[in-house]
Amino acid sequence: MSKTNEFVEKVDVCVIGAGHAGCEAALACARLGLETVIFTVSVDSIALMPCNPNVGGSSKGHLVRELDALGGEMGKNIDRTFIQSKMLNVSKGPAVHSLRAQADKAEYTRAMRKVLENQDHLVIKQAEVCELLWEETADSEEKPDGYQKRIKGVKIFTGMVYECKAVVLCTGTYLGARCLCGESITYTGPNGLQAANHLTESLKKMGIELRRFKTGTPARMDRRSLDFTRMEEQFGDERIVPFSFSTDPDTVQKEQVSCWLTYTNEKTHEIIRENLDRSPIYAGIIEGTGPRYCPSIEDKVVKFAEKERHQVFIEPEGLHTNEMYVAGMSSSLPEDVQLAMYRTVPGLENCRIVRNAYAIEYDCIHAGQLYPTLEFRKIRGLFSAGQFNGSSGYEEAACQGLVAGINAAMSILGKSPLTIDRSEGYIGVLIDDLVTKNNREPYRMMTSRAEYRLLLRQDNADLRLRKKGYEAGLISEEEYQHLLKKERLIESEIERLKNTSVGANKEVQHFLESHDSSSLKTAASLAELLCRPELSYEILGEIDRDRKALPAEVIEQVDIEIKYEGYIVRQKRQVEQYRKMEKKKIPGNLDYDEVPSLRIEARQNLKLFRPISIGQASRISGVSPADISVLLVYLERYGR
Ligand SMILES: Cc1cc2nc3c(=O)[nH]c(=O)nc-3n(C[C@H](O)[C@H](O)[C@H](O)COP(=O)(O)OP(=O)(O)OC[C@H]3O[C@@H](n4cnc5c(N)ncnc54)[C@H](O)[C@@H]3O)c2cc1C
Numbered sequence: 301m302s303k304t305n306e307f308v309e310k311v312d313v314c315v316i317g318a319g320h321a322g323c324e325a326a327l328a329c330a331r332l333g334l335e336t337v338i339f340t341v342s343v344d345s346i347a348l349m350p351c352n353p354n355v356g357g358s359s360k361g362h363l364v365r366e367l368d369a370l371g372g373e374m375g376k377n378i379d380r381t382f383i384q385s386k387m388l389n390v391s392k393g394p395a396v397h398s399l400r401a402q403a404d405k406a407e408y409t410r411a412m413r414k415v416l417e418n419q420d421h422l423v424i425k426q427a428e429v430c431e432l433l434w435e436e437t438a439d440s441e442e443k444p445d446g447y448q449k450r451i452k453g454v455k456i457f458t459g460m461v462y463e464c465k466a467v468v469l470c471t472g473t474y475l476g477a478r479c480l481c482g483e484s485i486t487y488t489g490p491n492g493l494q495a496a497n498h499l500t501e502s503l504k505k506m507g508i509e510l511r512r513f514k515t516g517t518p519a520r521m522d523r524r525s526l527d528f529t530r531m532e533e534q535f536g537d538e539r540i541v542p543f544s545f546s547t548d549p550d551t552v553q554k555e556q557v558s559c560w561l562t563y564t565n566e567k568t569h570e571i572i573r574e575n576l577d578r579s580p581i582y583a584g585i586i587e588g589t590g591p592r593y594c595p596s597i598e599d600k601v602v603k604f605a606e607k608e609r610h611q612v613f614i615e616p617e618g619l620h621t622n623e624m625y626v627a628g629m630s631s632s633l634p635e636d637v638q639l640a641m642y643r644t645v646p647g648l649e650n651c652r653i654v655r656n657a658y659a660i661e662y663d664c665i666h667a668g669q670l671y672p673t674l675e676f677r678k679i680r681g682l683f684s685a686g687q688f689n690g691s692s693g694y695e696e697a698a699c700q701g702l703v704a705g706i707n708a709a710m711s712i713l714g715k716s717p718l719t720i721d722r723s724e725g726y727i728g729v730l731i732d733d734l735v736t737k738n739n740r741e742p743y744r745m746m747t748s749r750a751e752y753r754l755l756l757r758q759d760n761a762d763l764r765l766r767k768k769g770y771e772a773g774l775i776s777e778e779e780y781q782h783l784l785k786k787e788r789l790i791e792s793e794i795e796r797l798k799n800t801s802v803g804a805n806k807e808v809q810h811f812l813e814s815h816d817s818s819s820l821k822t823a824a825s826l827a828e829l830l831c832r833p834e835l836s837y838e839i840l841g842e843i844d845r846d847r848k849a850l851p852a853e854v855i856e857q858v859d860i861e862i863k864y865e866g867y868i869v870r871q872k873r874q875v876e877q878y879r880k881m882e883k884k885k886i887p888g889n890l891d892y893d894e895v896p897s898l899r900i901e902a903r904q905n906l907k908l909f910r911p912i913s914i915g916q917a918s919r920i921s922g923v924s925p926a927d928i929s930v931l932l933v934y935l936e937r938y939g940r
Pocket residue numbers: 316317318319320321322339340341342345346348349350351352427428429430470471472473474475490496499515516517594658659660685686687688691692693694695697698
């Protein structure tokens with residue numbers, strides 16, 4: 301590394317990485333008026349999708365909606381560039397409805413790059429950051445926990461220095477990356493892009509603990525070599541719902557492309573089993589831990605041996621390419637085995653592979669080293685987000701990027717940080733799980749991780765989080781006024797339906813009969829009728845003729861709030877209990893060795909994670925309800 305070129309530039313924030321996390325972090329800082337530089341080892345990797353060509357899906361759709369409500373860019377960008385859109389799980393309850401959109405990969409990247417290039421206060425710099433610059437700090441009184449270091453800037457490969465007040469690390473899968481395809485190993489990042497090989501050493505010197513994770517991707521195939529007549533065609537939705545609350549739904553109704561569904565079979569599984577010794581994972585060449593919930597096809601065949609077949613979705617990577625993504629068959633088997641196994645799948649018998657499937661290993665951290673603001677507990681001004689924090693997925697990365705970016709800005713501006721708790725959003729669940737739990741593999745969001753999922757629906761993300769985005773400064777006055785108007789309309793319409801009674805007259809009985817709904821014995825309110833599963837707000841229009849025309853987004857909320865009121869009220873009560881525990885704060889400098897009667901495991905883990913509240917402490921593994929009682933008594937007795 302050159303040491304002579306010591307040219308110095310001064311900025312407010314340096315964001316290292318221009319993936320989904322870095323883009324959101326940098327946009328947030330620049331939009332809040334801070335001079336920001338975003339570094340990437342290659343400008344071509346801006347918002348790159350190195351794996352699946354889609355945004356959203358189960359629970360990830362929720363994340364994107366929440367990100368959008370807070371003022372992030374991913375929802376808007378996918379609305380600009382999708383080629384197929386589908387609301388998943390519509391046959392189930394509204395809590396698990398999830399939007400999923402197939403992206404034109406190249407367009408997605410291009411569109412995000414355009415947003416970055418046109419953003420005031422933001423500079424894109426193609427350069428590898430090799431070193432973080434920092435100093436020891438004495439300001440331990442500023443945070444009870446006590447920062448030990450303060451960030452001062454970054455140094456790039458040429459030796460040039462950028463002095464700054466905050467750094468956001470969003471290095472994704474590039475740090476110390478190596479790609480594996482059977483016996484063939486290359487020392488690159490995704491898609492053959494340059495890896496970042498110097499920064500790890502600097503991070504270690506700062507006392508940051510690193511670990512190694514791995515992930516994988518399936519092959520991309522030439523469309524012309526596939527036989528779609530042997531697969532089931534999958535269409536997009538007739539009426540497309542945009543991701544962003546700011547996108548006019550009428551502007552996204554466009555022609556969509558199809559995907560195709562096919563399956564693996566016993567022959568596929570046999571080839572995989574016979575060649576497991578040539579898989580770097582099973583041969584022990586891969587050291588990193590892979591994601592349990594997005595397993596490779598080798599893992600699926602071994603771990604779910606009883607399954608006769610696995611789903612395979614064939615998805616176009618864009619409108620101007622013949623490359624097709626083979627969803628569900630990621631692998632690190634050698635090329636010859638890949639070809640043999642793929643060719644057993646109906647429709648893929650003559651497939652030609654454009655890009656081989658591969659696994660990638662990279663350096664990342666255990667996010668237990670971070671506050672829920674995503675700042676390192678011991679290093680003032682150093683934040684991190686995305687795959688580097690041990691998560692997996694574009695959406696998970698983007699959400700963390702936004703939160704880290706906002707909080708880097710807030711710390712510089714001297715304002716209160718943004719935190720979202722588990723009862724406010726999936727983003728809260730994601731970050732709390734990352735900083736509190738002992739995750740041993742790349743973390744993927746799932747609806748089952750959210751305990752208050754009836755409240756955390758994708759349809760009401762704006763009602764839950766828009767205000768926080770407005771307070772942070774990323775939501776405009778106009779957008780906020782729109783939200784307030786929507787809230788008023790929902791509230792008054794619910795009131796009206798509760799207070800409008802219909803008699804058990806002939807017209808009403810006839811209406812009920814025509815919708816297979818039991819007849820009324822006495823008068824009932826429109827709200828009571830709406831609670832019946834067979835009736836909806838729209839259907840009730842037949843006997844509710846005086847109603848005002850309302851926007852679809854208001855009707856949707858009125859429908860859900862009334863239909864699920866009982867469950868919603870119950871869940872809100874649980875949230876009150878939860879919040880009580882979150883409000884009981886634990887001083888950051890608490891000496892757990894002084895707390896008598898804590899079990900050793902609890903003491904060790906509390907010292908490791910240093911929770912900020914009793915609520916967070918109760919979710920740390922190895923901390924039992926009895927330990928929590930001990931802590932509560934101690935805090936009360938010593939007036940802490
Ligand atoms: C092979 C593979 C398979 C995957 N499978 C899936 C999948 O199926 N679905 C899914 O949702 N996710 C998948 N992922 C993960 C997905 O790519 C990430 O979760 C997501 O892109 C992470 O975003 P990020 O912003 O954290 O990092 P990335 O998108 O990895 O971006 C990192 C950025 O950091 C830059 N960078 C790194 N180090 C430095 C440095 N020292 N100096 C300057 N710049 C630097 C890079 O140039 C890049 O711009 C896969 C990733 C890979 C590579």
